[in-house]
Amino acid sequence: MIEVSRLRKWYRVHRREPGLWAAMRSLLHRPYEDVKAVDDISFAIGSGERVGFLGPNGAGKTTTLKVLSGLLHPTEGKVSVAGFTPQRRERGFLQQITLVMGQKQQLLWDLPPSETFLLNRAIYDIPKKQYQETVAELTELLELSQLLGKPTRQLSLGERMKCELAVALLHRPRVLFLDEPTIGLDVSMQATVRGFVRAYNERFGATVLLTSHYMEDVAALCPRVMVIDKGRLIYDGSLPELVRRVRPDKRVHVKLSKPVQRADLEALGTVIEHRDAEAVVQVSQEALQHAVARALSALPLTDLTVEDPPLEEVMRDLFAQGRAA
Amino acid sequence: MRRVFNVLRALLHASVALALQYRIEFVVEGALALLWLAVTLVPLLVVFGNRGAVAGWTFPEMLVVLGWFVALKGVLEGTLSPSLLQVVDHVRKGTLDFVLIKPADAQLLVSFANVEPSRVVDLLGAGGIFVYAFHQIGHPPSPAQIALAAILLCTAILVLYSIAILVVSIAFIAVRVDNLLYLFQSVFDVARWPSTVFRGVLSALFTFVLPLALMTTYPALALLGKLTLQTLFAAVGGSLAFAAIARLIWIASIRRYTSASS
Amino acid sequence: MRVIDAPKAPRLGTPWGVRRFASLYAQLLRTGFAEAVAYRAEFLIWMFSTNMPLVMLAIWAAAARSGPVGGYSQQGFAAYYLCALLVRLMTGAWVVWELTMEIRQGTLALRLLRPIHPLLQWSADNIAAIPMRGVVALPVTAILLWVARGELSHRWFDWLLLLPALAGAWLIYFLVQAIIGTIALRFESAASLFTAWLGFSNILSGYLVPLDLFPRAVRDAAQWLPFRFQLSYPVELMLGRWNHEQALQLLGVEWIYVAFFFLCTRTAWRAGLRYYAAYGG
Numbered sequence: 001m002i003e004v005s006r007l008r009k010w011y012r013v014h015r016r017e018p019g020l021w022a023a024m025r026s027l028l029h030r031p032y033e034d035v036k037a038v039d040d041i042s043f044a045i046g047s048g049e050r051v052g053f054l055g056p057n058g059a060g061k062t063t064t065l066k067v068l069s070g071l072l073h074p075t076e077g078k079v080s081v082a083g084f085t086p087q088r089r090e091r092g093f094l095q096q097i098t099l100v101m102g103q104k105q106q107l108l109w110d111l112p113p114s115e116t117f118l119l120n121r122a123i124y125d126i127p128k129k130q131y132q133e134t135v136a137e138l139t140e141l142l143e144l145s146q147l148l149g150k151p152t153r154q155l156s157l158g159e160r161m162k163c164e165l166a167v168a169l170l171h172r173p174r175v176l177f178l179d180e181p182t183i184g185l186d187v188s189m190q191a192t193v194r195g196f197v198r199a200y201n202e203r204f205g206a207t208v209l210l211t212s213h214y215m216e217d218v219a220a221l222c223p224r225v226m227v228i229d230k231g232r233l234i235y236d237g238s239l240p241e242l243v244r245r246v247r248p249d250k251r252v253h254v255k256l257s258k259p260v261q262r263a264d265l266e267a268l269g270t271v272i273e274h275r276d277a278e279a280v281v282q283v284s285q286e287a288l289q290h291a292v293a294r295a296l297s298a299l300p301l302t303d304l305t306v307e308d309p310p311l312e313e314v315m316r317d318l319f320a321q322g323r324a325a
Numbered sequence: 326m327r328r329v330f331n332v333l334r335a336l337l338h339a340s341v342a343l344a345l346q347y348r349i350e351f352v353v354e355g356a357l358a359l360l361w362l363a364v365t366l367v368p369l370l371v372v373f374g375n376r377g378a379v380a381g382w383t384f385p386e387m388l389v390v391l392g393w394f395v396a397l398k399g400v401l402e403g404t405l406s407p408s409l410l411q412v413v414d415h416v417r418k419g420t421l422d423f424v425l426i427k428p429a430d431a432q433l434l435v436s437f438a439n440v441e442p443s444r445v446v447d448l449l450g451a452g453g454i455f456v457y458a459f460h461q462i463g464h465p466p467s468p469a470q471i472a473l474a475a476i477l478l479c480t481a482i483l484v485l486y487s488i489a490i491l492v493v494s495i496a497f498i499a500v501r502v503d504n505l506l507y508l509f510q511s512v513f514d515v516a517r518w519p520s521t522v523f524r525g526v527l528s529a530l531f532t533f534v535l536p537l538a539l540m541t542t543y544p545a546l547a548l549l550g551k552l553t554l555q556t557l558f559a560a561v562g563g564s565l566a567f568a569a570i571a572r573l574i575w576i577a578s579i580r581r582y583t584s585a586s587s
Numbered sequence: 588m589r590v591i592d593a594p595k596a597p598r599l600g601t602p603w604g605v606r607r608f609a610s611l612y613a614q615l616l617r618t619g620f621a622e623a624v625a626y627r628a629e630f631l632i633w634m635f636s637t638n639m640p641l642v643m644l645a646i647w648a649a650a651a652r653s654g655p656v657g658g659y660s661q662q663g664f665a666a667y668y669l670c671a672l673l674v675r676l677m678t679g680a681w682v683v684w685e686l687t688m689e690i691r692q693g694t695l696a697l698r699l700l701r702p703i704h705p706l707l708q709w710s711a712d713n714i715a716a717i718p719m720r721g722v723v724a725l726p727v728t729a730i731l732l733w734v735a736r737g738e739l740s741h742r743w744f745d746w747l748l749l750l751p752a753l754a755g756a757w758l759i760y761f762l763v764q765a766i767i768g769t770i771a772l773r774f775e776s777a778a779s780l781f782t783a784w785l786g787f788s789n790i791l792s793g794y795l796v797p798l799d800l801f802p803r804a805v806r807d808a809a810q811w812l813p814f815r816f817q818l819s820y821p822v823e824l825m826l827g828r829w830n831h832e833q834a835l836q837l838l839g840v841e842w843i844y845v846a847f848f849f850l851c852t853r854t855a856w857r858a859g860l861r862y863y864a865a866y867g868g
Contacts, residue, residue: 122335
């Protein structure tokens with residue numbers, strides 16, 4: 001469905017010092033530097049896949065997404081989405097994709113979302129029957145029936161996001177580009193959005209590309225992740241595998257019936273947290289079995305769980321490695 | 326083509342829905358448009374209070390020019406300006422991407438995004454002015470003259486539209502440019518007088534560089550039966566060329582926006 | 588329902604000493620000037636948009652080609668309209684737009700939390716922009732002197748009075764805008780009210796047509812209305828229309844209007860804030 005080969009995207013940025021003298025000098029000589037937003041990325045995504053792009057700010061995630069949707073031209077490399085070259089922005093291509101950007105909206109502000117629906121219907125040339133069916137389905141899936149008649153400005157952020165999603169999917173696109181869709185939403189709304197995207201993907205077989213800061217988005221939605229840092233693709237695979245590679249350690253979380261000495265905990269591994277009633281110890285994969293056995297026999301436990309380290313820490317490690325490399 | 330028509334109709338529908346939402350404002354805007362019409366007429370009434378003809382034009386003839394001015398101003402301030410100003414807003418807020426990702430021509434989508442229906446008062450006012458003027462002249466214009474005037478009205482709107490597109494294309498390079506559109510709107514006031522009012526440098530400026538005087542003078546000449554065939558062809562040809570240039574510059578600006586922005 | 592007491596509007600002026608106020612205002616001016624410089628491109632374009640007097644001059648000059656109209660020759664018209672342009676450039680105000688925008692966006696609440704009256708800052712912004720305005724006014728003055736020097740007043744007294752006349756004209760404009768903007772605290776359609784004011788002012792202030800070219804009825808009505816002092820009176824001074832006594836009398840009337848609008852602003856502001864604190868914010 002999506003094929004990217006050796007994609008590069010550079011920006012030429014002119015440097016300018018502040019001040020009057022520098023301003024005049026810049027008329028004659030403008031030093032510039034090339035910012036490599038995307039530096040030699042290649043990947044392929046099949047139809048119906050859900051893929052997450054992870055990476056720190058400025059890594060190139062949004063840039064890649066915009067190149068795939070045709071909003072930006074690649075400096076070098078080949079891009080193909082649904083058999084089209086996005087850059088050409090052919091109508092056939094645009095009919096099949098959709099873009100949702102968190103915190104930015106295409107809904108008309110002073111009018112009810114239903115008005116934007118009608119407008120998009122005309123733009124995407126959706127036949128009447130299909131339009132009515134789609135609206136009915138989306139209204140049910142997202143619980144929009146109370147919202148569609150109210151002016152957009154009167155809706156809360158979460159309600160607006162649901163309507164944004166509906167508008168974006170009105171024309172039943174085959175490829176969904178989601179750029180930070182859950183940013184700023186409360187926890188329950190984030191879950192709703194994730195659930196909906198997953199349901200849509202399973203029902204219609206649409207391909208989903210998601211960029212996000214929130215690990216839960218990616219963990220819940222995307223069996224496959226691509227990690228981008230400084231314009232380069234540093235990982236492409238499943239999320240559990242990523243965790244295993246970067247931070248193979250596990251976390252043993254114990255709840256205690258009475259306080260224990262720190263030394264007893266250190267015998268198991270690196271102590272992350274130590275309070276009277278509970279503690280967290282980091283243990284390498286190999287030593288895990290031994291550590292658990294020891295904890296069960298030596299410590300006054302009421303509960304013991306084994307977890308992966310939080311994704312945030314994994315990512316932080318990953319990018320730190322990238323910077324060291 | 327049917328699709329273009331549908332999109333236009335949907336855009337207009339959205340604008341009217343918005344206007345009807347604020348019903349009181351709609352009426353108030355309409356009343357203000359009437360007030361402004363009166364204000365526009367006052368100088369002309371005073372000028373011709375004790376003069377028969379100015380720069381070769383009689384009072385009713387000048388009224389015809391003023392009528393076209395009112396109509397074109399209504400089009401400019403009622404739809405061209407508000408719509409194209411939204412483009413500047415889009416660029417500022419980063420929502421132009423939503424426009425570019427739609428399978429419809431971006432220029433079409435932005436041009437009629439925002440129509441202010443209360444400005445229809447201007448068109449009605451222009452009609453009223455024409456009726457009065459020709460009543461003074463004594464005989465109505467012939468159908469041929471009306472047809473000719475309609476053609477020239479279209480060329481005038483085309484030129485106006487092209488200038489607005491050019492101004493807005495600059496927004497892609499320097500965002501704080503909605504001022505320029507206001508500047509153009511105020512310079513457009515020059516078009517309320519026929520071109521012979523201006524002499525020398527100004528005359529050349531407003532005929533060739535910024536064909537403002539012609540936008541209202543030519544349709545007036547047509548309605549009054551004073552238009553030469555030569556002028557007709559020059560006007561139509563010129564406006565089509567101008568529109569083509571504006572379109573090319575718009576496409577280049579969009580291309581530049583998509584290749585250069587982040 | 589008990590209306591929550593509105594925060595006491597800080598008085599326009601000072602509960603502190605004069606010195607402190609002066610240094611505060613000086614700082615406000617400095618900030619205003621920095622802003623004007625930062626927005627100089629927009630500012631210049633805005634100034635150039637003030638071209639109506641020139642458009643009117645075109646038609647009157649054409650009308651006067653064959654002879655003077657109502658006592659104005661071509662030169663006379665040039666003098667009038669160029670003076671009108673100068674007065675308009677130097678006494679322009681835009682506080683109504685700032686006020687209505689801040690009310691709509693909700694940022695006025697932030698300003699109200701500061702211990703100075705918002706109008707103080709806005710007035711300082713306006714005054715601090717005078718050098719900017721001078722940039723455009725200078726070439727206009729040069730053209731005026733070149734084209735129509737003979738029409739200008741020869742009496743130093745007129746030019747002495749011009750300063751307070753311009754100050755008064757600006758104050759009237761600023762205060763009226765402030766009042767209309769304050770109305771926006773309660774009623775949404777304040778901007779329309781301002782457009783209506785502009786419409787009447789364009790005619791009755793002599794901006795579009797010199798007042799003495801109007802029929803007698805309009806002329807007499809315009810004599811006493813505040814619009815006249817926004818533009819026509821300063822221009823009349825520049826053209827030397829009045830003798831010492833008359834000029835002073837008119838200046839007096841102008842400043843009575845200033846005092847009147849000042850009081851109206853205070854009342855409107857207090858009432859507006861009370862409503863705002865109870866319902867809006």
